Amino acid sequence: MNNEKDKGMSLIVKTVTRLTAGPIFLYGIYILSHGHVSPGGGFVGGVIIALAFIQLMLAYGKESAFKKLPRAAASFIENLGALMFLALAGLGFTGGYFLLNFIGKGEPFRLFSAGIMPLYNIAIGVKVGAGLFAIFIALILLRINREDDR
Amino acid sequence: MIAAANIAPLFIVISLGGAFLISLLEKRMKHFPYAMGLIVTGMLLILSLAAVKAVGLxxxxxxxxxxxxxxxxITLVIDGFSAFMLVTVNLIAFLIAIYSGPYMERYTSKGKFFALFLLMVAGMNGVVITGDIFNLFVFLEIASIASFALVAFGTGRHELEASFKYTLMSAVGSLFILLGIGLLYSFTSTLNMADIACALLQKGKSNISLMVAVMFIMGFGLKAALVPFHGWLPDAHPSAPAPISAMLSGVLIKSLGVYTLCRLFFNVLGMDAKFSAVLMFLGALSMTVGVFSAIGQWDFKRLLAYHSISQIGYVFLGIGLGTPLGILGGLFHLFNHSVFKSLLFLNSGAVEYAAKTRDLRKMGGLAQKMPVTGATALVASMSIAGIPPLNGFWSKLIIIVALVDAGRFGYAFLAVLVSIMTLASFAKVMKYAFGGEFNTNLGDIKEVPGLMRLSMTILAAICVIGGILGFAGAREIFLGKAGGVLQEGINHSLMILGGIK
Known part of the structure; x- marks a missing residue:
């Protein structure tokens, strides 16, 4: 089982990654969930969440990252995020308009406020996070097939 | 708000929802992507016909x-011009979706194909119905990016090269569009198209709107493949799978290029003699350069791609003229070109499917083995060349009559000349591909599957009866409303603004 250790980068990088990947993930969730009251939002939060997984992959090699988030799961979650957004937007039809903010707005600058905006942010965050991770996977797994040159 | 306006967001919701559902479930159900593609495009077609009816009311x-x-x-606006484009886009998309099922069996992933296809349809529908200029840019990018991926769908060397070229050139075009939108926004402080038109009217003529117009001609002209900006098209269209070539040539360059350019020039910036002269000159240039490049080609799809450039020139020549008859002819030709050029690309796809070649010199006598493909290709070729009584003849006739009426005899002569060259070029296609002795080197050739034949037959039938749309009665419902929107010019935007407030 020595193989497992040899994959990825050096011990220093792995240790630092072990310490930082969690906080990065958490920070992503913070940015995502406070999108409606402070700078940031779904896209930025999603990018930071994806970065946590990308760091894991860089430090430990792709196998251990895939154990945490398999490829099929990444693309599944990405589609789910998009459909979630669309479903939320479609629910606005109950109030008469597409994309209508149909939940109570609450008190400004509180975490639970702004009606449907935090939910949109979550949907976007899920979509962007999984999507960026999937793009990263696609880039590193790309093999150029020279035989195909006619 | 009118209750019928509730159909507007459905064009975007249904197509986007379909695309993501396909990509979610493609691995679990084998036939789901095809079924979903048919259902979604079919629903969109019905909705767009309903939109025409609602616009009539x-x-x-x-x-x-x-x-x-x-x-x-953000506002979504459906007027005569939008409804006309919606019908064109969704009709062609539905027929191509029927064709794609059997055709895409040869490729690896049907799920990804249909997901991207529906995203492209969503982008095109969005561009056509939005009333917000930045929203227009977003949908334009959705449709463009989906089309980049679809051009590279075969993932061979030529496909990737063509897609890369297309991506780069299109990105430059998009940048010009974005810069133009940015300048307009800084000048007028609004992104609503009707409001921009109103603000520009209040501030009077300025150099900014001239600068923006130049950027839009570059950006949208690149999407429409007008001649100095056409370099990507002859590579991208032949490289894509045949249904996508048909989609790109048939509707993508029209909704992303022609529609947007006309909408912004006529209804937002305001059309005047200068713009009209520029559009007509570019149109005439595209017409001539396209047809002269096409006539020497031996690759079936490349020849068709050059003819797309040439026929887009006709559309711009008609619409750029700006007279009611010219606009009517231009729009009519836009619809007709969608139909017969999609059909021709589907024919080329059928030939490639059966004979596995695109080189006209290696074909011969295919009409004997593939009667339906041969017959529909004959109809489409005669239609694009302007043989009466097919639809292409009537629209070209209207454009030429409009040019003569306006005293532009030079352009009228050029239009007739290009039409004759087109006839020559398609006579070549019919002779080498379908006519003559059967080329025994091709081996055993069978007619393509039934669904592909069905789609081609319907398109050919529209080519035959399409001429009706140009006559009084049918004209008022469909083309007249669309032409009316362009003739009203800025007043149309003011009317929309009046309806909003």
């Missing part, structure tokens, strides 16, 4: 997304 349908009042929020 109410003239303009305005929808405020999220009940935000314009000009703050």
């Amino acid at each position: 109410y003239r303009i349908l305005i929808y405020n997304v999220g009940s935000w009042k314009p000009p703050l929020g």
Whole structure:
């Protein structure tokens, strides 16, 4: 089982990654969930969440990252995020308009406020996070097939 | 708000929802992507016919997304011109979706194909119905990016090269469009198209609107493949799978290029003699360069791609003229070109499917083995060359009559000349591909599957009866409304603004 250790980068990088990947993930969730009251939002939060997984992959090699988030799961979650957004937007039809903010707005600058905006942010965050991770996977797994040159 | 306006967001919701559902479920159900593609495009077609009917009743349908009042929020606007484009886009998309099922069996992933296809349809529908200029840019990018991926779908060397070239050139075009939108926004402080038109009218003529117009001609002209900006098209269209070539040539360059350019020039910036001269010159240039490049080609799809450039030239020549008859002819030709050029690309796809070649010199006598493909290709070729009584003849006739009426005899002569060259070029196609002795080197050739034949037959039938649309009666419902929107010019935007407030 020595193989497992040899994959990825050096011990220093792995240790630092072990310490930082969690906080990065958490920070992503913070940015995502406070999108409606402070700078940031779904896209930025999603990018930071994806970065946590990308760091894991860089430090430990792709196998251990895939154990945490398999490829099929990444693309599944990405589609789910998009459909979630669309479903939320479609629910606005109950109030008469597409994309209508149909939940109570609450008190400004509180975490639970702004009606449907935090939910949109979550949907976007899920979509962007999984999507960026999937793009990263696609880039590193790309093999150029020279035989195909006619 | 009129109740019928509620159909406006459905064009985007249904197509986007379909695309993501396909990509979610493609691995679990084998036939789901094809079924979903058919259902979604079929529903869109029905909705767009309903939109034509609603526009006939109410003239303009305005929808405020999220009940935000314009000009703050995004508006979706369906007027005669939008409804006309919606029908064109969704009709062609539905017929191509029917064709794609059997055709895409040869490729690896049907799920990804249909997901991208529906995203492209969503982008095109969005561009056509939005009333917000930045929203227009977003949908334009959705459709463009989906089309980049679809051009590279075969993932061979030529496909990737063509797609890369297309991506780069299109990105430059998009940048010009974005810069133009940015300048307009800084000048008028609004993104609502009707509001921009109103603000520009109040501030009077300025150099900024001239600068923006130049950028839009570059950006949208690149999407429409007008001649100095056409370099990507002859590579991208032949490289894509045949249904996508048909989609790109048939509707993508029209909704992303022609529609947007006309909408912004006529209804937002305001058309005048200068713009008209530029559009007509570019149109005539595209017409001539396209047809002269096409006639020497031996690759079936490349020849068709050059003819797309040439026929887009006709559309711009007609619309750029700006007279009611010219606009009518231009729009009519836009619809007709969608039909017969999609059909020709589907024919080339059928030939490639059966004979596995695109080189005209290696074909011969295919009409004997593939009667339906041969017959529909004959109809489409005669239609594009302007043989009466097919639809292409009537639209070209209207454009030429409009040019003569306006005293532009030079352009009229050029239009006739290009039409003759087109006839020559398609006579070549018919002779080498379908006519003559059967080329025994091709081996055993069978006619393509039934669904592909069905789609080609319907398109050929539209080519035959399409001429009706140009005559009084049918003209008022469909083309007349669309032409009316362009003739009203800026006043149309003021009317939309009046409807909003």
